[in-house]
Amino acid sequence: MSKIVPLPGVQPALLKWARESAHLSLEEVAGRLKKAVEEIDAWESGANAPSYAQLEKLAYELYKRPLAIFFLPSPPAEPRPEAEFRALPDTDLRRLSRETVFLIRRARAYQASLVELFDGRSPIAEPLWKRVDLDVSKPIAPQAAVVRASLGVPAPGANEWGGADGDEALKLWRKAIEAGGVFVFKDTFKQREISGFCLEHPELPVVMINNSATKTRQIFSLLHEVAHVLIGWRAISTFDDAPLKRLPPAEQRIERFCNQIAAEILVPAQDFASQVAGLPQNVEALSSDRFAALAARYRVSREVILRRFRDADRVSQDFYERRKLEWDGQRVGKESSGGSFYLTKGAYLSERLMSEVFARYGRRQISVDEAADFIGVKPKQVDELESRFLRGLAA
Known part of the structure; x- marks a missing residue:
């Protein structure tokens, strides 16, 4: 069995910030990683550090953050729901x-x-x-x-x-x-x-x-x-x-x-x-x-x-x-199972956002990577989504 090597440079404060900003408890993170709560707590206190594979799982699966963020000197400024929204207690x-x-x-x-x-x-x-x-x-x-x-x-x-x-x-x-x-x-x-x-x-x-x-x-x-x-x-x-x-x-x-x-x-x-x-x-x-x-x-x-x-x-x-x-009890809508990714994404995205992104992409003012970033998809999905969007406008 290969030895797990702690990753140097990971900031404990960033680990705690990422967990709390994802509204996860120590117990929930430990359960998802199949680790002891004490081990997760040690990462956040600086007594230990996760391995690269463990950090990848934390970043991409649990916290939905870029890996590089955990090496910053301090957490980035980001509004918390408690400060941002006022229509719920x-x-x-x-x-x-x-x-x-x-x-x-x-x-x-x-x-x-x-x-x-x-x-x-x-x-x-x-x-x-x-x-x-x-x-x-x-x-x-x-x-x-x-x-x-x-x-x-x-x-x-x-x-x-x-x-x-x-x-x-x-x-x-x-x-x-x-x-x-x-x-x-x-x-x-x-x-x-x-x-x-x-x-x-x-x-x-x-x-x-x-x-x-x-x-x-x-x-x-x-x-x-x-x-x-x-x-x-x-x-x-x-x-x-x-x-x-x-x-x-x-x-x-x-x-x-x-x-x-x-x-x-x-x-x-x-x-x-x-x-x-x-x-x-x-x-x-x-x-x-x-x-x-x-x-x-x-x-x-x-x-x-x-x-x-x-x-x-x-x-x-x-x-x-x-x-x-x-x-x-009757308010839940019908959700399709196994439906088209492109139909779903097209229905979820703002039509005006898609129209602007695809117009600029069509004029080659932005790259496929930039278009993908703007609408939150993978670059390989841009052309098919554009095609379906334009067909929908013409229908």
């Missing part, structure tokens, strides 16, 4: 899973790509946030109407919204929001209770939503995060309202405001009133099918419709919570 932010932390890191990388590609300036002459000024102290309906009008989407119930499953509607909302200067990404969150998050930026804001949910739930999450962007508030959000109740009053007010704005954009009060005018004041006796029919008109989840009734005092809070709990 600190205890919830500290419990974010390793996979969620990596998705946030990936979104930051996409945003850095956008800053480099567009020289730090929005490619939109008059982006959405320069046309819309949301204010939590002002009435919801007129502000939501301005957002909807600025996005230029069809009226509720129009044929352009596609089927009731929300697939075409999600694409339409996403395209309209990207046309307004917000870059929209998706991914499958293993921490399923997270609905999405946004990274605010004065010129190049980024939103990432959870593809594990149904399309209608993704639509609401998207509009919720856009509301955060428009008030300049970085946020990570959940499907569950429970964390909201643990926030300080000011943050609670902002989260409720973003929920209300999203609901009003999707289900305008005036149109909704005309659709439910013939229903009794108390609608708790309505069947799930009636709620579903209303949800289908607006391409939203039944919960959004139920929330509209609750806000109008047409169902009790207890009824709302019971039905929401019942329907929450």
Whole structure:
């Protein structure tokens, strides 16, 4: 058996920083490496050091960091979720899973790509946030109407919204929001209770939503995060309202405001009133099918419709919570198994980012390696992804 030789030059502080920034405990790292906790602790205290093979596993498999970072004199400056996001209590932010932390890191990388590609300036002459000024102290309906009008989407119930499953509607909302200067990404969150998050930026804001949910739930999450962007508030959000109740009053007010704005954009009060005018004041006796029919008109989840009734005092809070709990068990979207990497990547990436990268790559302004770095794929995958993207635009 070959002797394991500790690697000289590895900084113990970097090992601890990388583990903590990945939201992993000593016990979790020891378990994944099949080592004693005391051995991992010795690496981080400087009493011992990992071998090259062990450091590779730590870097590439567990912490998702470049190998060279562990030889730096001190950890690089990088915001922690507890300092970066304000829409979840600190205890919830500290419990974010390793996979969620990596998705946030990936979104930051996409945003850095956008800053480099567009020289730090929005490619939109008059982006959405320069046309819309949301204010939590002002009435919801007129502000939501301005957002909807600025996005230029069809009226509720129009044929352009596609089927009731929300697939075409999600694409339409996403395209309209990207046309307004917000870059929209998706991914499958293993921490399923997270609905999405946004990274605010004065010129190049980024939103990432959870593809594990149904399309209608993704639509609401998207509009919720856009509301955060428009008030300049970085946020990570959940499907569950429970964390909201643990926030300080000011943050609670902002989260409720973003929920209300999203609901009003999707289900305008005036149109909704005309659709439910013939229903009794108390609608708790309505069947799930009636709620579903209303949800289908607006391409939203039944919960959004139920929330509209609750806000109008047409169902009790207890009824709302019971039905929401019942329907929450049905919120998970269908995930394909063994699907095409290129179809998935194309659906997850911002269309405007891909369009810019492939335009520059086609004009040979950037190399295949640079194109791969910008969109987070391997160089050998760039040409096929470009081909599929261009075919999709031509379809």
